[in-house]
Amino acid sequence: MGTPRPSGHGSGDGPSVPAATVAALQDCAEHGAARLTDTHYAILFDVEVTGDGQVDKARVRESMIGDREIVSCMEDALHGMSLPGVVTPLRSSGTVYGGGGSVSPEGRTPLGHPAAAAAVVAVNLVPIVLVAAGVTIVVAVTVHVAEEAAEAIRRWPKKVEEKCQPPFQECLENPWQPKRNRETYGNYKDCGGCLAECRNKDGIWPEERCPRHWQY
Structure with a gap:
């Protein structure tokens, strides 16, 4: 897996992971970094949001980290975070989901199990760079807005x-x-x-x- 190019948390390159979630991810890294054997890692997550921007699903897409405890901790940190900054611009743009908005191929893939709603748009958050015990971990998050949430936003x-x-x-x-x-x-x-x-x-x-x- 190629390592994502970090642009720095809060650099203004796009929507960012909330500070509280970044702190929780940092705690995950600090509690598990001593068990890792390399100095650089990357992990990519897909998260799905509801119409009000709440994350209700978080899954690993790709990972260089073989430590299940760290990965599970990061999934928990991402699950339930609030991302109104992703949903609000889509509401006000007038180009929501198929009306001129940016739709990626990944955004059309069901997230998680087959019962999950098919996502119709994807937004990449600013990558997060975590450093703990001499180990650097780049965390990249792609936000998917599911069909049900998209319809709610259309009606908004x-x-x-x-x-x-x-x-x-x-x-x-x-x-x-x-x-x-x-x-x-x-x-x-x-x-x-x-x-x-x-x-x-x-x-x-x-x-x-x-x-x-x-x-x-």
Whole structure:
């Protein structure tokens, strides 16, 4: 297996593994590095995410590490991590899964057992370089968004707009802040800002900043 070219965690080359997960992977390396006999290793993982960016499957694709304890520890570290930074741009791009988005051949391969949903898009995270006890381990992670999750994301804009538009229109029709809010937010509601916040929060209208008429 060829060693992935590390670009460094958090280098801005693409989505990154969360810092807490990197720390957990580092712990895996530190607890097992003394058992390894070489100085350089690489391991490639495939993970599958749900529509909200949560990893619910993590599997080894290729590995130079023969130590099952280290590999299992790393699988556990990746399982359950949150990757909203992967899903959110796909939601807002308007080119989700077959509409012009980037789809890799690996992304069309079922992950894990045959019952797993077929993934339809794949995103490579920035490789992680772990160093422990004189051993360097490069961890590469490819995120797969499964068909079910993709369909949920396809439905997201319409569903969210249906929730956000009514209070937005009401805000435009009644733009004055109630007296209790004026010291904090000024005399007028920021209807456009409240609409943006509603969209970013999956349809939850910011009632405090832009209260509805029955909340006066």
